[in-house]
Amino acid sequence: MARPDALSWQFLEKLSDLLSVVQIANGWRTDLGKAISLEDDYANVNDKPGSWLFLGTLDMPIDAATSSRTIRTRLPNLTIEFAIPAKLGGAWKLAHNGLADLLEALPESSIGFPVGAGKLALNGTSILRRPEGFPVIVAQVTARVNLTERKPTAQ
Numbered sequence: 001m002a003r004p005d006a007l008s009w010q011f012l013e014k015l016s017d018l019l020s021v022v023q024i025a026n027g028w029r030t031d032l033g034k035a036i037s038l039e040d041d042y043a044n045v046n047d048k049p050g051s052w053l054f055l056g057t058l059d060m061p062i063d064a065a066t067s068s069r070t071i072r073t074r075l076p077n078l079t080i081e082f083a084i085p086a087k088l089g090g091a092w093k094l095a096h097n098g099l100a101d102l103l104e105a106l107p108e109s110s111i112g113f114p115v116g117a118g119k120l121a122l123n124g125t126s127i128l129r130r131p132e133g134f135p136v137i138v139a140q141v142t143a144r145v146n147l148t149e150r151k152p153t154a155q
Contacts, residue, residue: 007147008076010114012038012055018112019053019080022101029097032082033105053082053102066148073148077123080106080143083136086129095127095139102141118146 004010022033036053056079063073082098084091103122110119123142130136 003152007114007116007149008060008074009038011076011117011145011147014113014117015055015078015080015120018107019055019102019105022053022105028101028105030094030101032098032101053080055080060147063146070151071148072151073146075144075146078120078143078145079140081138081140083134083138086135086137091137092127095137099125099127099139099141106141106143116148116150118148120145 005013016036016038019036020033022028023031026033032053036055038055060074060076063075066073080102084094084098088094103125106120106122107113108119110117121144123144125142126140128138128140
């Protein structure tokens with residue numbers, strides 16, 4: 001029997017599900033929840049504003065103080081970002097509205113997260129003009145979460 005996906009991946013999938021409600025039809029300011037990607041980033045943006053929301057982790061340090069031979073705690077730094085074509089009229093307004101939607105939609109507790117995932121701690125937001133030369137504005141929310149997994153026993 002195959003082992004389940006890594007807790008970090010399960011967490012990103014659940015976060016994707018939770019953010020999928022962010023749509024104008026549901027009363028939000030933007031349609032960021034219509035197309036969420038766990039693998040593409042702003043390098044692949046097209047000309048549609050808010051056409052995708054990227055969820056990803058930058059680094060996942062191990063917390064040595066709470067890890068042991070049988071338990072591993074990782075502290076992933078998450079980036080939740082979306083890109084808007086810089087040439088689009090109202091791009092900056094859309095960036096601010098999108099960040100407001102994300103901050104409201106992100107859960108304040110760990111209820112509904114996979115077992116072992118703690119509460120999401122928001123670190124901040126930023127808006128980047130033309131990152132790495134791409135013709136987009138990228139708006140980001142950064143956060144951190146504790147992921148505690150039991151190490152598998154030898155088979």
